[in-house]
Amino acid sequence: MKLPYFVPHFGPDVPEPPREIEIQRGCLNWLLKEARLFAWRNNSVGIYDKDKGFYRTAPKRGAPDIMAIGLNGRFIGIEVKRPRKRLSILRMRNLAPKLSPEQKNFRDGIQGAGGLYWVVHSVEELSA
8 A cells, every 4th residue: 555645744624834933933932031041033044135136145054043041051052943734754754853954063063062952843842
């Protein structure tokens, strides 16, 4: 029997999940207001320079979406991923978040220096 490539993840009647930027805003608000951490949004997308007519690349590719300093002074990098309505069978078997090679290198650097690196899909996941 051949399995379908895509299987429903949330169900057929569930609306689209929130956009990644909405999840980032919610996570940042939670970190600042509830967890009371020093946290900021890391803008890692290039910026268009209309005078020169090109995009200026981000200073460091693969940096997490949100950065924070824990109460104990520990660095925390938080990568926000948008939940998907549908996942492939292969992803269902291995639900590890899909990170780019640059994100993996950044994660390894943070963890190698004793920091924390989290991948979250919602504010609820972050606050758990």
